[in-house]
Each structure stands twice: as structure tokens, then as C-alpha cells.
Amino acid sequence: MIIDKIKDLLTTKLISRRSFLKSSVVSGVALLGLTGCASEEEEITTVEVITEEPVLKEEAPAQTVTPREKGAISRQTCPRNCPDTCSIISEVKDGRITYITGDPTNPLTAGGLCAKMNHYLSWVYHADRVLYPMKRVGAKGEGKFEQITWDEALETIATKTKESVDKYGPETVLKYYYSGTIGFVQNYGLPHAFFNKLGASDILATVCATTGAAAIPYTYGINRSINPEEFATTKLYVSWAVNEATTSAHSVKYIKQCKENGGKVVVINPMRTGIVHYADMFIQIKPGTDAALALGVINYIIENNLQDQDYIDAYTFGFEELKATASEYPLERVAEITGVPAEQIIEFAKMYAETKPSVIKIGTGMQRNTNGGTIIRAVTLLPAVVGTVGAAPNSGFFYSSGGYWAANEKAINGHELLENPNRRLINMNQLGMALTGQMDTTKELPITTLMVFNSNPMAVTQHVKLVREGLAREDLFTVVSDIFKTDTADYADILLPATTFFECEDITQNYLGHYLRHNTPAIKPLGECKSNSDTFNALAKRIGYTEPLFDMTESEAVKICLASDTFMAQGITYDGIKEKGWVKLDIKTPFADKKFPTPSGKIEFYSEKLKNAGFHPVAEYVPPAESKDGSPELYAKYPLSLITPHAKNSLNSQMHNVPQIQELTEGPLVYIHTDDAAERGISDGDSVNLTNDRGSIKLVAKVTSTITKKGTIISLSCPWPKLSEDGKSINEITSDKVTDMSQGSTYHTNLAEVTK
Numbered sequence: 206m207i208i209d210k211i212k213d214l215l216t217t218k219l220i221s222r223r224s225f226l227k228s229s230v231v232s233g234v235a236l237l238g239l240t241g242c243a244s245e246e247e248e249i250t251t252v253e254v255i256t257e258e259p260v261l262k263e264e265a266p267a268q269t270v271t272p273r274e275k276g277a278i279s280r281q282t283c284p285r286n287c288p289d290t291c292s293i294i295s296e297v298k299d300g301r302i303t304y305i306t307g308d309p310t311n312p313l314t315a316g317g318l319c320a321k322m323n324h325y326l327s328w329v330y331h332a333d334r335v336l337y338p339m340k341r342v343g344a345k346g347e348g349k350f351e352q353i354t355w356d357e358a359l360e361t362i363a364t365k366t367k368e369s370v371d372k373y374g375p376e377t378v379l380k381y382y383y384s385g386t387i388g389f390v391q392n393y394g395l396p397h398a399f400f401n402k403l404g405a406s407d408i409l410a411t412v413c414a415t416t417g418a419a420a421i422p423y424t425y426g427i428n429r430s431i432n433p434e435e436f437a438t439t440k441l442y443v444s445w446a447v448n449e450a451t452t453s454a455h456s457v458k459y460i461k462q463c464k465e466n467g468g469k470v471v472v473i474n475p476m477r478t479g480i481v482h483y484a485d486m487f488i489q490i491k492p493g494t495d496a497a498l499a500l501g502v503i504n505y506i507i508e509n510n511l512q513d514q515d516y517i518d519a520y521t522f523g524f525e526e527l528k529a530t531a532s533e534y535p536l537e538r539v540a541e542i543t544g545v546p547a548e549q550i551i552e553f554a555k556m557y558a559e560t561k562p563s564v565i566k567i568g569t570g571m572q573r574n575t576n577g578g579t580i581i582r583a584v585t586l587l588p589a590v591v592g593t594v595g596a597a598p599n600s601g602f603f604y605s606s607g608g609y610w611a612a613n614e615k616a617i618n619g620h621e622l623l624e625n626p627n628r629r630l631i632n633m634n635q636l637g638m639a640l641t642g643q644m645d646t647t648k649e650l651p652i653t654t655l656m657v658f659n660s661n662p663m664a665v666t667q668h669v670k671l672v673r674e675g676l677a678r679e680d681l682f683t684v685v686s687d688i689f690k691t692d693t694a695d696y697a698d699i700l701l702p703a704t705t706f707f708e709c710e711d712i713t714q715n716y717l718g719h720y721l722r723h724n725t726p727a728i729k730p731l732g733e734c735k736s737n738s739d740t741f742n743a744l745a746k747r748i749g750y751t752e753p754l755f756d757m758t759e760s761e762a763v764k765i766c767l768a769s770d771t772f773m774a775q776g777i778t779y780d781g782i783k784e785k786g787w788v789k790l791d792i793k794t795p796f797a798d799k800k801f802p803t804p805s806g807k808i809e810f811y812s813e814k815l816k817n818a819g820f821h822p823v824a825e826y827v828p829p830a831e832s833k834d835g836s837p838e839l840y841a842k843y844p845l846s847l848i849t850p851h852a853k854n855s856l857n858s859q860m861h862n863v864p865q866i867q868e869l870t871e872g873p874l875v876y877i878h879t880d881d882a883a884e885r886g887i888s889d890g891d892s893v894n895l896t897n898d899r900g901s902i903k904l905v906a907k908v909t910s911t912i913t914k915k916g917t918i919i920s921l922s923c924p925w926p927k928l929s930e931d932g933k934s935i936n937e938i939t940s941d942k943v944t945d946m947s948q949g950s951t952y953h954t955n956l957a958e959v960t961k
């Protein structure tokens with residue numbers, strides 16, 4: 206049966222392995238979580254396994270001898286911005302990593318890394334690693350560099366920074382970072398001490414998931430999600446705006462177990478995702494319209510008296526207002542807005558009201574719309590209507606385990622060194638505007654020094670056309686610390702070599718689940734690479750700062766981070782976690798006591814706080830800023846809604862330059878519905894232009910009748926511009942508008958047109 210299902214999904218013929226790998230991407234199978242294997246038979250039968258549980262290992266290229274001679278073992282944690290944060294075991298011989306695998310003792314990782322990170326050794330030992338400090342010798346953007354010493358690099362940066370600070374003040378320096386690595390030491394902690402002491406402008410770090418994090422407390426008072434391992438035992442799992450098989454490979458096994466235990470699965474997404482394999486219902490919604498769907502479902506539930514009235518009476522506030530608001534969303538109106546047939550809305554509403562326990566996995570996709578906060582707010586009302594929150598460990602909702610992060614990183618980020626707590630904040634989603642002086646706060650005080658680490662804005666930030674213009678400014682001094690010479694690095698005046706996590710120490714906590722993990726360096730830094738903490742400490746000392754923080758080693762920093770009340774109360778010690786690699790934290794079922802830290806102390810269907818912040822006090826559907834209803838004139842010019850979610854074989858902008866990944870990936874593509882393609886005379890495989898007022902890029906058209914619906918096009922993020930034929934990638938044309946709550950990113954609110 207599964208074979209038939211998959212055969213249906215394959216729109217191209219299954220041929221040789223190599224061409225299968227290529228064609229699988231072309232046919233959209235890559236979206237579904239499939240990778241290659243030896244024969245046609247295997248290709249089909251392996252599909253299920255790979256979607257469910259990634260069990261992959263990599264031998265270093267030179268070590269293909271069997272049986273393997275074991276090397277010295279050490280334990281790492283994958284610090285990519287990925288919910289799973291896998292536990293890794295590596296083997297080292299003669300100073301070189303020879304073998305890596307997922308730690309089989311960790312229940313979440315369960316012995317497997319994902320398909321992409323199976324290739325980590327080719328990333329660590331990539332011929333293109335930046336191994337020495339370099340200075341630019343060509344034009345900005347040209348990528349021509351010459352090796353220099355660390356001494357010269359630090360001296361140049363210190364001198365230039367002091368010059369800028371003397372002339373314009375410290376806020377003329379901008380720190381730009383995000384999630385290249387997400388350990389507490391190498392991301393959230395030590396690197397910031399230097400910038401705090403300097404008083405540099407900071408970024409408003411709202412690119413990822415702050416919009417949802419801002420919306421949820423209006424309803425529940427605080428962000429508290431259930432333990433995701435409980436997906437396995439719930440009776441209804443709703444995958445709402447999330448692509449588990451791609452973005453959180455290890456959560457798939459729990460969803461599969463849910464099915465095996467007789468549970469149901471519903472997917473709500475404009476894109477057909479891998480989980481649709483397991484789904485009892487696939488609601489293929491128009492992007493940015495989820496608030497209308499949520500309110501329509503609530504209206505149907507209330508009209509048919511399917512709500513949990515006892516729960517509502519005991520634990521919620523404002524039910525009458527909710528009832529009145531929801532009544533503005535009758536089935537016909539909701540079907541019109543969302544593109545979801547009325548019968549399907551009814552079917553889902555009944556299933557959701559009648560099946561308990563249930564869990565809504567609130568994905569990050571829908572919040573990356575201009576109306577993202579109001580969407581998440583509307584969706585959070587549903588679990589309270591049916592009384593699932595706090596009812597059982599496998600009941601309610603999951604947004605992120607990030608709400609439970611407990612490391613003591615504030616003790617190492619130097620916040621106490623910051624003299625001006627009101628220093629300038631630059632919204633990271635508008636870097637292009639900031640660098641080109643189009644932002645109010647940068648008109649008077651320009652950014653003259655930009656220091657980038659843990660990020661590649663030329664690939665990941667919106668409206669890259671403007672970012673490029675900004676980075677090309679001759680009067681901007683740019684420092685980039687990275688593992689590779691990225692598109693951003695090509696604009697650096699000084700490029701600094703960063704270590705990978707195999708070369709430095711850290712601790713991580715994952716945002717899917719409750720694991721704290723330690724990362725031991727497996728090898729010494731390659732070449733002259735330095736970790737982020739060592740890099741910025743060295744710079745601080747060169748500038749003349751003498752605080753003890755700037756002498757702190759990675760191990761000392763880890764120990765301080767571990768000295769948090771939560772960890773100490775659970776008996777976690779440095780030696781203990783270093784030896785085992787991970788600890789599962791003892792975290793109780795959220796809201797089991799039915800105490801909600803809202804103004805009313807109850808779950809708020811009606812929120813005065815929301816009203817005071819300028820929103821509808823219950824929830825409402827607001828059209829996305831770029832959409833048929835939100836901007837009719839723009840729509841007349843660019844009638845296709847473009848969404849740009851994450852890709853399977855890469856992690857944001859990472860891994861695109863690894864040869865095995867390039868083998869797996871054909872692209873960049875734009876998925877377009879058969880009807881939209883026909884109207885434009887476009888055939889599968891055609892080279893097309895994707896255009897809007899922000900710019901134009903070249904892509905290959907993938908014509909499909911399943912992956913997307915008419916009106917919505919999809920192009921995955923975030924390839925390196927310089928690896929594309931035209932030197933541009935999808936963020937060239939994404940919108941730098943920000944969301945309604947927390948000024949987050951809006952990567953899925955774009956109108957565009959596709960032409961041959």
C-alpha cells in the first residue's frame with residue numbers, strides 16, 4: 206500500500222540511482238524526505254524508513270577499510286539551529302576524526318544523524334575551509350583575499366574600530382549574528398561580552414520564532430510546550446505549519462508511533478510535506494490565512510456545542526467574546542479566505558473536538574507572515590476550546606521547548622559591562638535598509654563598522670539586493686568570522702577563521718525536547734581557526750579591555766553556564782555531563798495545575814493586553830500585506846503568493862557547499878502548480894525568472910499538481926547566491942516587512958510573478 210502511495214507521488218520514472226537522486230528532487234520527492242538507494246525495489250521500500258528515522262553514518266573518505274579500526278571516542282552535540290540538537294559520538298585517530306555517528310544512548314537522537322549531517326566530515330575537512338585570517342585585496346564582493354597573521358588582523362580591527370568609535374561613538378559599530386552555531390558559550394554567551402563593553406549597536410534578533418513567542422503569552426501567560434516525545438502517545442497530532450520530515454527529522458518517529466497506536470494525523474500547510482504520508486487529512490491552505498481557519502473551526506465547534514464547557518467555565522476568560530468573534534467566521538467565508546473546502550473544515554472541526562488527547566504542533570511557518578502574530582494567537586485559542594491544555598502530558602500544544610532553557614549564559618555575556626542599556630537596536634530583518642541609511646535610526650548615525658559572526662546575511666536575510674548595496678559601501682569596514690568564504694565573507698575587509706564544533710567546547714539545550722548536552726572538542730582547531738569566544742576575547746584584549754571575562758576559557762564558561770539553579774537542583778555536574786554527553790532534564794507537564802500567569806489568571810480568550818497593544822482583543826483575520834486582499838494593486842502585477850520554507854538537504858545557509866549535498870540537490874527550483882504553469886506557457890524543467898518589485902532571479906520551474914495549489918509558488922531557502930547561475934538566491938526578492946508582533950521576519954508574505 207505504501208508502495209502505491211509513493212508511486213503515485215513520483216511524477217518522474219524511477220531510473221538509475223544517480224538519476225533518481227536528481228529526479229527525486231525534480232519531482233519534489235526531496236520535500237517528502239526521501240534520499241537515494243541501490244535499486245528500484247529498495248528505493249521504494251526504503252522511503253518509509255528514511256522518512257521515519259535517519260540512521261546514517263559517515264566514514265571519512267580515506268577510511269573505507271572494514272572492519273574499522275576504532276579511534277578515541279568523544280562526544281559532541283550538533284549545534285545547528287535545528288530543533289533536534291543531536292548527540293554525536295566521534296572517533297579520532299592521529300588527530301583526525303575518522304568516524305561519526307548519532308549517540309545510540311540518547312533516546313531522541315537514537316543512533317542517527319539526519320541525511321545532511323551524515324556528511325559532516327566532508328564539511329569539517331572541506332578543502333575550502335577558511336584556515337587563516339585574511340585581508341581583502343580585491344574589490345568588495347570579489348572574494349579576493351591574502352593571508353595575514355592574527356596579530357595583523359586584530360591590530361587592524363582594533364585600530365579601525367577605535368577610529369570609528371572616536372569619530373561617531375560606539376553605536377556606529379554593529380554586531381550582526383544569529384544561529385550558525387547555537388551553543389550557550391559560542392552563541393548566546395561570551396562573544397557578546399566584547400560588544401557590551403564596547404557599547405556597540407545590537408540587533409533585534411527576531412528573524413526566527415519571536416512572533417509566536419510574543420503571541421502565545423496573550424493566551425496562556427507563558428510559553429510552555431508539552432514534551433514532544435509524547436507525540437507518540439497522543440490520539441490526534443495536528444501538524445500546523447511545520448515540515449517535520451525536513452526540519453526536525455527525529456520527531457517523525459513519534460508521529461509514526463502515534464499512528465501505530467491508533468492515533469490520527471492532520472497536516473495544515475500550503476505545501477505537501479513528508480508527514481502527509483501519515484496523514485488522515487491534508488488541509489492545503491492558502492498562506493497567511495490560518496487565523497480565519499482557526500476562527501472558523503472554533504465557530505463550528507461552538508455552533509454545534511462540541512466545546513468542553515466545563516473546562517471553559519473553570520479555566521478560561523472571555524468565552525462570550527470568543528463566541529461572538531468566531532460567529533463572524535461562517536464556513537462559506539472561511540472557505541473563501543483559506544481555499545479550504547467547507548466540508549473539510551467541518552470534518553476537521555469534528556475530529557478536533559471529538560478526539561482526545563490531541564496536540565497541535567504550532568510550526569514556525571505561518572508566523573513568518575505580516576499577520577503572523579494574530580495567526581498564532583488565533584491558533585492558540587483552539588486547545589482551550591476543547592479543554593486539552595494541562596489535561597495530560599500528551600495533550601495541548603507544542604511550540605518550542607525553548608521556554609525551558611535554563612543555562613546561566615547571562616553570567617558570561619557581559620551584560621553588566623554595558624553602560625548604555627538604551628543603545629541602538631537594529632532590526633536584523635532590515636539589514637539592507639540599515640546599511641543603506643534607509644532606516645530612521647541609521648539616517649543620522651551611520652553604521653561604519655559591521656562585525657558578522659554565526660550568520661551569512663547575503664544568503665539568509667530578506668531583500669538581499671539592499672544588503673548587497675550596503676555591504677558594497679566603500680566607507681563601511683566589515684569583519685566576518687566564518688568557517689567558509691560565504692557571499693557575506695566576500696565583502697569582508699578582514700575575514701577571520703572560525704572553528705567547527707568539533708574543535709571547541711560548548712553546551713546546548715534543544716528546542717524539541719528536554720535534553721541538555723555537552724560538546725567536547727574532538728580535535729584541535731584546524732589551521733589557525735579560533736572559536737567565537739576566543740576570537741572576541743582576543744579582540745577585547747587587543748583593544749585594551751582587562752575584565753576577567755576576557756580571559757575566560759571555554760571550559761570555564763561551560764562550568765558557569767551549568768551553574769544554574771535548575772541544573773544544580775537536578776544534580777548535573779560538569780564531569781557527569783562531559784562523560785555521558787547528555788542529560789534529560791526533569792520537566793513537569795505544563796499547566797497541570799491549571800494556573801496561567803495572565804492578568805485574569807485564566808486562559809484568556811479575551812485579552813485586554815492584546816487590545817492595549819492595538820490588536821483585536823480576541824483574534825481576527827488580517828490579510829497578509831502582500832496578497833489579493835492585502836494589496837490589490839500589487840496583486841494585479843504579481844499574482845502569485847511566494848513562500849520560501851527551509852530545505853531538506855541544507856540547514857539554513859549551511860552545507861550547500863559540500864559536494865555530497867550538491868549531488869543530492871538539484872536546484873534552485875520554483876514549484877508551480879500545473880494550472881499556473883499552463884497559463885504562463887511554462888513546462889517542467891524550464892528556466893524561468895521569478896520577479897517582483899524587489900528584483901528578479903533565475904530558477905528552474907518544477908511543475909506539480911500536488912506539492913502546491915494554484916496561486917502559491919514555493920522556493921526553498923537558503924542557498925548561497927554565488928552557487929547560482931545568476932549569483933542570486935531566493936532572499937534577493939523576499940520581503941523585509943516585519944510581523945505585527947515582535948517585528949519578526951515575513952519570509953512567506955511575498956507576491957511575485959514567474960515568466961519563461
Ligand SMILES: Nc1nc2c(c(=O)[nH]1)N[C@H]1C(S)=C(S)[C@@H](COP(=O)(O)OP(=O)(O)OC[C@H]3O[C@@H](n4cnc5c(=O)[nH]c(N)nc54)[C@H](O)[C@@H]3O)O[C@H]1N2
Nearest residue numbers: 446447448452476492493569570571850851853855856857
Ligand atoms: N533541513 C533543515 N532543517 C531545518 C532548517 C533548515 O534550513 N533545513 N532550519 C531550522 C530552523 S532555523 C527553523 S526555524 C526550523 C523551522 O522549522 P519548520 O517550522 O518546520 O520549517 P519552515 O520550513 O520554516 O516552515 C514550516 C512550514 O510552514 C509552511 N507555511 C508557510 N506559510 C504558511 C502559512 O501561512 N500557513 C501554514 N499553515 N503553513 C505555512 C511551509 O510550507 C513549511 O512547510 O527548522 C530548522 N530545521
Ligand SMILES: Nc1nc2c(c(=O)[nH]1)N[C@H]1C(S)=C(S)[C@@H](COP(=O)(O)OP(=O)(O)OC[C@H]3O[C@@H](n4cnc5c(=O)[nH]c(N)nc54)[C@H](O)[C@@H]3O)O[C@H]1N2
Nearest residue numbers: 383384385386659660661665686703849857858859922952
Ligand atoms: N527565505 C528564507 N530565508 C530564511 C528563512 C526562511 O524560512 N526563508 N529562515 C530564517 C531563519 S528561521 C533563520 S533562523 C535564519 C538563519 O540564519 P543564520 O543563523 O545566519 O544561518 P546559518 O546558515 O545557520 O549560519 C550562518 C553562518 O554561520 C556560520 N557558522 C557556523 N558555525 C559557526 C561558528 O561556530 N562560528 C562562526 N563565526 N560562524 C559559524 C556558517 O558557516 C554560516 O555561514 O535564516 C532565515 N532565512
Ligand code: SF4
Nearest residue numbers: 283287290291319322
Ligand atoms: S541538523 Fe538536526 S537532525 Fe541533523 S544532525 Fe544536526 S541536530 Fe540532528
Ligand SMILES: [Mo]
Nearest residue numbers: 286412413414
Ligand atoms: Mo530559524
